Amino acid sequence: MATEFQDRVDLKTDEMIINMGPQHPATHGVLRLLLNLDGETVKHVEPVLGHLHRAQEWQGQNRTWFQYQALIDRVDYLSGMFTSWAMARACESIDGMVVPPRAEYLRVIVGEMNRITSHLLWLGTYLIDLGAMFGFPFYPFREREKLFDLFEEIAGQRMMYNYIRIGGVLRDPKPQWFDKLSKFLDEFPDRIDEYEAIVTENPIFLNRTKGIGILKQSVAKDYAVTGPCARCSGIPIDLRKDKPYSIYPEIEFESIGYNKDGDTWDRYMARILEMRESIKIIRQCLAKIPEGDIIAKKQAAGMRVKAGEGFAAVESPRGILGCYVISTGTDKPYRFRWRNPSFCNLSVLPELLVGAPIADIMAIFGSIDVILPDVDR
Amino acid sequence: MSTETKPPEPQAPLPAGQYGQFLSEHGINSERLPDSLGAETIVLAKQDLDSAIKLLRNSSEINLDLLITISGVDMADSIDAVYHLWSYSHKGELVIKVRALKTEIPQDQLPTVPSIARFWPSANWHERETYDLVGIRFTGHPYMRRILNPWDWDGHPLRRDYKQPVDCLNDKNPHSFR
Numbered sequence: 001m002a003t004e005f006q007d008r009v010d011l012k013t014d015e016m017i018i019n020m021g022p023q024h025p026a027t028h029g030v031l032r033l034l035l036n037l038d039g040e041t042v043k044h045v046e047p048v049l050g051h052l053h054r055a056q057e058w059q060g061q062n063r064t065w066f067q068y069q070a071l072i073d074r075v076d077y078l079s080g081m082f083t084s085w086a087m088a089r090a091c092e093s094i095d096g097m098v099v100p101p102r103a104e105y106l107r108v109i110v111g112e113m114n115r116i117t118s119h120l121l122w123l124g125t126y127l128i129d130l131g132a133m134f135g136f137p138f139y140p141f142r143e144r145e146k147l148f149d150l151f152e153e154i155a156g157q158r159m160m161y162n163y164i165r166i167g168g169v170l171r172d173p174k175p176q177w178f179d180k181l182s183k184f185l186d187e188f189p190d191r192i193d194e195y196e197a198i199v200t201e202n203p204i205f206l207n208r209t210k211g212i213g214i215l216k217q218s219v220a221k222d223y224a225v226t227g228p229c230a231r232c233s234g235i236p237i238d239l240r241k242d243k244p245y246s247i248y249p250e251i252e253f254e255s256i257g258y259n260k261d262g263d264t265w266d267r268y269m270a271r272i273l274e275m276r277e278s279i280k281i282i283r284q285c286l287a288k289i290p291e292g293d294i295i296a297k298k299q300a301a302g303m304r305v306k307a308g309e310g311f312a313a314v315e316s317p318r319g320i321l322g323c324y325v326i327s328t329g330t331d332k333p334y335r336f337r338w339r340n341p342s343f344c345n346l347s348v349l350p351e352l353l354v355g356a357p358i359a360d361i362m363a364i365f366g367s368i369d370v371i372l373p374d375v376d377r
Numbered sequence: 378m379s380t381e382t383k384p385p386e387p388q389a390p391l392p393a394g395q396y397g398q399f400l401s402e403h404g405i406n407s408e409r410l411p412d413s414l415g416a417e418t419i420v421l422a423k424q425d426l427d428s429a430i431k432l433l434r435n436s437s438e439i440n441l442d443l444l445i446t447i448s449g450v451d452m453a454d455s456i457d458a459v460y461h462l463w464s465y466s467h468k469g470e471l472v473i474k475v476r477a478l479k480t481e482i483p484q485d486q487l488p489t490v491p492s493i494a495r496f497w498p499s500a501n502w503h504e505r506e507t508y509d510l511v512g513i514r515f516t517g518h519p520y521m522r523r524i525l526n527p528w529d530w531d532g533h534p535l536r537r538d539y540k541q542p543v544d545c546l547n548d549k550n551p552h553s554f555r
Contacts, residue, residue: 049524050524050525053525053526055534057510057535058510058534058535061535093414094414221443222497222498222499223499224443224444224445224499226443235465237443237465242468308413310413310414311413311416311445311461311472312414313445320445322445322446322461324446324448324459324461326450335448335450335451335535337446337450339445339446339461343502344499344502347499347501347502377525
């Protein structure tokens with residue numbers, strides 16, 4: 001970067017390597033980025049992963065099915081329902097188990113609630129990343145706590161639910177629980193309006209997010225990006241529509257793709273709209289939910305899954321969350337493989353960051369909504 | 378009267394599915410396995426992998442352009458690289474297995490499979506992870522290094538014969554710290 005000053009004094013410039021993280025407050029976990037900088041412009045990025053590696057796949061094949069079920073919420077701790085759901089779907093399809101309809105409705109209800117809590121946390125932390133003290137302890141967390149109270153009532157836990165089990169769900173909520181949930185749904189749209197009034201048209205926010213971190217459609221396809229990030233780049237991929245599972249075919253909803261440019265502001269907007277869509281889905285489920293059993297077969301500690309192999313996926317808040325299971329019919333899985341949306345979406349980061357100023361790194365990184373435990377497993 | 382037991386009839390090879398047929402039209406042989414949860418499963422030879430994946434990804438009618446995941450599996454007699462291919466535009470699904478027979482792997486060496494990361498960037502991290510955890514060396518990969526474990530880690534944890542390192546903090550081993 002030659003300036004007038006350099007021309008006069010004949011100053012040599014050089015690229016500088018800066019280490020960002022692993023202990024960085026805005027990396028949503030522990031991510032290390034090796035940055036090559038020319039002045040303030042990023043020339044090259046190398047993400048260094050593995051600081052949160054907990055050997056989830058190794059633990060899967062060294063524990064029984066029943067034991068491992070309790071651990072898989074930790075794969076992606078912000079959307080634990082979806083990790084359980086992916087594993088349950090894989091095992092049920094291998095086993096040929098039919099899930100009772102009430103359990104399917106409950107799964108969709110808790111799944112969409114979990115999608116809302118995940119997007120709320122993203123909204124709070126993202127604004128903190130941008131320097132706005134709007135988020136983390138304030139507005140979005142007010143609603144998130146209410147949903148956590150509801151989760152606590154049915155699963156006994158606020159974040160690591162272990163609620164969706166192979167063959168159904170753990171517990172049938174009491175009628176009052178549904179009343180509380182519908183009361184929450186009545187007031188939640190106003191709360192989203194409140195966030196939007198503060199953020200959406202805020203000039204500082206627009207300056208920080210409009211037109212930066214543009215993810216082109218071809219790049220997104222090359223890097224197997226899924227979820228809201230892909231939909232914002234104009235790729236209409238939503239498993240709930242494309243390969244419908246559970247009771248999604250019976251429900252009317254839109255798959256949100258806010259594809260104007262594919263920049264960070266669009267990704268923000270898509271998540272806001274997705275929360276509104278989730279409200280619609282839960283409302284329809286509450287109206288339609290039938291009575292009946294909640295689990296196909298009561299689980300015991302020595303449970304087994306028939307021999308076979310298969311891959312099952314669900315649409316998590318971050319994209320396609322899949323689970324490849326190989327069972328040999330013993331009490332332990334033979335091989336467990338996770339397909340994590342964060343891992344694939346993060347691999348596109350170097351493409352987005354090159355050429356951006358250093359101050360935009362966190363704005364771009366935050367907008368693809370990566371959860372590091374989901375990356376490192 | 379003793380009932381005569383017939384030896385089990387040898388199973389006829391499964392007829393090629395949609396993708397197997399497409400590949401054989403382009404001169405690539407594949408062996409079909411039983412479907413896994415509705416997805417066609419084929420076994421490819423190592424040397425055909427590159428051209429087969431390029432064909433499947435770029436042809437307009439097949440268009441399997443979403444690489445879901447690459448997994449390594451340590452089976453009883455072989456080490457498999459398993460590719461799950463989906464499509465962004467339609468519902469097609471294909472599972473490709475590439476086998477490295479354990480009898481053909483030289484002593485103290487890793488099985489090799491050609492890398493597809495050169496032309497498909499999303500394979501890059503998946504292949505590094507498979508190398509790290511299962512120990513398959515992807516030849517031609519631009520940066521074949523461990524990704525999740527530390528760079529100086531011994532062994533490949535998801536192998537069946539993997540031995541855990543001595544736990545230097547919690548073990549009652551004389552070599553440990555306490």
